[in-house]
Amino acid sequence: MQEFGSKITIKVNEGVYLKSPDSSVLGGKILRGGIDLIDEIGFEDFTFKKLASKIGSTEASIYRYFESKHHLLVYLVLWYWGWQEYRLILRTMNVEDPIDRLKRALLVVTEEIQEDSTFLQINEVKLQQIVIAESSKIYMNKKVDKDNEQGFFVQYKDVVERISKIILEVNTSFKYPHMLVTTVIEGAHHQRFFAKHLPKLTDCLDGEDSIVKFYQELVIKEITK
Amino acid sequence: MQEFGSKITIKVNEGVYLKSPDSSVLGGKILRGGIDLIDEIGFEDFTFKKLASKIGSTEASIYRYFESKHHLLVYLVLWYWGWQEYRLILRTMNVEDPIDRLKRALLVVTEEIQEDSTFLQINEVKLQQIVIAESSKIYMNKKVDKDNEQGFFVQYKDVVERISKIILEVNTSFKYPHMLVTTVIEGAHHQRFFAKHLPKLTDCLDGEDSIVKFYQELVIKEITK
DNA sequence: ACAAATATAATAGTAAAACTATCAATTAAG
DNA sequence: CTTAATTGATAGTTTTACTATTATATTTGT
Numbered sequence: 007m008q009e010f011g012s013k014i015t016i017k018v019n020e021g022v023y024l025k026s027p028d029s030s031v032l033g034g035k036i037l038r039g040g041i042d043l044i045d046e047i048g049f050e051d052f053t054f055k056k057l058a059s060k061i062g063s064t065e066a067s068i069y070r071y072f073e074s075k076h077h078l079l080v081y082l083v084l085w086y087w088g089w090q091e092y093r094l095i096l097r098t099m100n101v102e103d104p105i106d107r108l109k110r111a112l113l114v115v116t117e118e119i120q121e122d123s124t125f126l127q128i129n130e131v132k133l134q135q136i137v138i139a140e141s142s143k144i145y146m147n148k149k150v151d152k153d154n155e156q157g158f159f160v161q162y163k164d165v166v167e168r169i170s171k172i173i174l175e176v177n178t179s180f181k182y183p184h185m186l187v188t189t190v191i192e193g194a195h196h197q198r199f200f201a202k203h204l205p206k207l208t209d210c211l212d213g214e215d216s217i218v219k220f221y222q223e224l225v226i227k228e229i230t231k
Numbered sequence: 232m233q234e235f236g237s238k239i240t241i242k243v244n245e246g247v248y249l250k251s252p253d254s255s256v257l258g259g260k261i262l263r264g265g266i267d268l269i270d271e272i273g274f275e276d277f278t279f280k281k282l283a284s285k286i287g288s289t290e291a292s293i294y295r296y297f298e299s300k301h302h303l304l305v306y307l308v309l310w311y312w313g314w315q316e317y318r319l320i321l322r323t324m325n326v327e328d329p330i331d332r333l334k335r336a337l338l339v340v341t342e343e344i345q346e347d348s349t350f351l352q353i354n355e356v357k358l359q360q361i362v363i364a365e366s367s368k369i370y371m372n373k374k375v376d377k378d379n380e381q382g383f384f385v386q387y388k389d390v391v392e393r394i395s396k397i398i399l400e401v402n403t404s405f406k407y408p409h410m411l412v413t414t415v416i417e418g419a420h421h422q423r424f425f426a427k428h429l430p431k432l433t434d435c436l437d438g439e440d441s442i443v444k445f446y447q448e449l450v451i452k453e454i455t456k
Numbered sequence: 457a458c459a460a461a462t463a464t465a466a467t468a469g470t471a472a473a474a475c476t477a478t479c480a481a482t483t484a485a486g
Numbered sequence: 487c488t489t490a491a492t493t494g495a496t497a498g499t500t501t502t503a504c505t506a507t508t509a510t511a512t513t514t515g516t
């Protein structure tokens with residue numbers, strides 16, 4: 007995807023940020039440093055004070071970009087799903103066979119990100135780690151309905167909708183496409199986390215990527231048999 | 232299950248609590264009040280100070296039972312999985328046909344809890360809401376490996392192992408039983424949450440319990456076709 | 457090139473959260 | 487009925503999550 011690298015940017019909804027971190031040097035440092043620090047110490051221990059000292063700025067300056075650390079996390083997760091939709095489009099483009107399209111789409115959302123290259127401010131490998139470990143915190147709370155109204159989850163919904171449509175291409179009468187897609191996406195995240203920390207909750211077979219294989223097979227069986 | 236109600240207690244590992252909340256009136260108030268309050272205001276806004284004032288006690292007294300609010304949540308979630316294992320045993324008891332056993336087991340972990348009756352201190356309906364909305368917070372953090380060493384997740388692992396074994400009864404050569412079980416359990420929780428707050432991420436069909444149906448069908452297809 | 461606008465840094469301060477410590481008053485146990 | 491354990495009342499500490507103010511850079515328009 008490097009050929010687009012410098013020309014494409016992923017847009018995140020206004021309302022998530024106070025001032026766009028795309029627009030300045032400090033904004034870029036907040037994103038890069040934020041990703042590094044959240045990945046390193048986890049979201050609970052992460053504070054704007056620590057981030058400020060890491061990037062050589064101040065708490066107050068960071069607060070001009072994001073209302074709270076929650077908003078920064080929302081920004082990062084939204085960016086991730088915006089990026090995933092872009093990958094989804096590229097990787098299913100011109101693929102005619104619906105089953106092939108579906109398998110490719112599932113690969114995009116279940117595979118482990120290996121290289122960080124495409125976008126300047128964002129280390130995609132670390133960002134995926136963050137999404138896996140922290141993203142449920144953006145909606146598993148009492149502010150979810152308010153945040154939803156403000157469009158904080160549209161990118162995620164769009165990805166789910168896009169894959170759901172491919173599922174319906176394969177099986178027009180399948181009743182639970184969204185349920186199946188979110189089961190797969192959230193499931194794949196969980197399995198990657200469990201494989202590292204709670205291996206008894208998963209089945210790690212070495213060599214192949216068993217997570218991708220498992221979910222591809224699961225979906226195909228569910229909708230074609 | 233009422234017939235056992237007063238005689239059975241669910242045991243939670245030492246190390247989760249400083250003093251067992253089973254052992255005293257205050258302990259009971261902490262559990263009951265804790266469940267009510269976490270369910271009401273969510274885990275992020277929940278504090279021992281608020282709980283103390285709700286149950287007419289003090290912060291310091293609650294800290295004698297639990298090191299932190301994190302430990303109280305761990306206690307509740309562990310209790311829940313201990314209780315689920317107990318339900319699993321009862322509901323699959325004397326059922327000979329493996330597929331029937333499997334379907335019953337899946338029903339236990341995917342159905343919505345409707346009545347609160349069995350255990351004195353615990354409102355199981357509210358507790359399930361808490362497990363759905365908050366339980367990922369007990370392992371999705373940087374302390375997970377330390378907590379795992381201390382046995383904070385054994386009850387959950389036991390439930391997963393028990394259902395995995397039933398899956399292997401149905402299909403001896405199935406390679407991913409744990410992966411499938413955790414996909415179903417976490418998936419069912421997510422779907423119930425999405426149905427309430429982010430309906431575009433699921434498919435709510437009224438009338439029947441589509442979540443139970445969906446996951447039962449998914450598992451049977453996956454391991455028998 | 458220079459004024460005006462804007463962005464950032466430095467500093468200070470507040471309210472609440474997440475504990476810890478102390479000691480007196482209850483309550484329970486032998 | 488004495489002693490030990492439990493709870494309540496109070497107070498204090500550190501950290502987090504902000505907000506406010508002013509000074510100093512840096513950009514931008516002309």
